[in-house]
Amino acid sequence: GLGAVSLRARVAAGRNRVALPATWLELRAFGKAPTGQDDAKVDGSRDPHLQPGTGSWDFGFGAAVVHRFEWGALYGSLFQRWNQLGSLDYQYGDALLANLALEVPLGHVLGRPALDVLIPGFELNFRNAGFDQQDGENWADSGGSILYATPSLRVRLPGFGENHRAWLRAAVQIPTTNAWLHGEQHEDPIWSIGVGMGF
Secondary structure, three states: OOOOOOEEEEEEEEOOOOOOOOEEEEEEEEOOOOOOOOOOOOOOEEEEOOOOOOOOOOOEEEEEEEOOOOOEEEEEEEEEEEEOOHHHHEEEEEEEEEEEEEEEHHHHHHOOOOHHEEEEEEEEEEEEEEEEEOOOOOOOOOOEEEEEEEEEEEOOOOOOOOOOOOEEEEEEEOOOOOOOOOOOOOOOEEEEEEEOOOE
């Protein structure tokens, strides 16, 4: 069924030039509505961690900055998310997210422009979350901090003309340590693949 519906917005707050900027700053906002099912039974009990939706209104604000060099692009962002009380008297901890990323076209590194369709990247993704709470008490095995190292590969797709860009991107988010998490928690690597298009 329908999960939690969210709305994200971003606005350019500054750039070094109007046309084809090399550096720009974005302000970002996020809101989530409690539209997903949040009282489903699993094996006869209702577990807040197994619900399609949290049953809460959540929101967040942040900023991002991008700078393009001749040899690649550098990206950084900072975002704070506030989670409200949801279904089953459960509230996920508020989270601070910070990212630093670098992408460099392979053709530039090797001096072979034909290989610029391959764009390797590397990111550091940091998350600090407060304890989840149920019935007003902290959930011991929740929250804490974690740092991921994330290599990626973006492949430019042909056939979209000069004014449109499309790409296929694959990445793996690898936790550097689980020691900063509260209680008994273990994070595994997260694989992702997707298609993007720019206008």
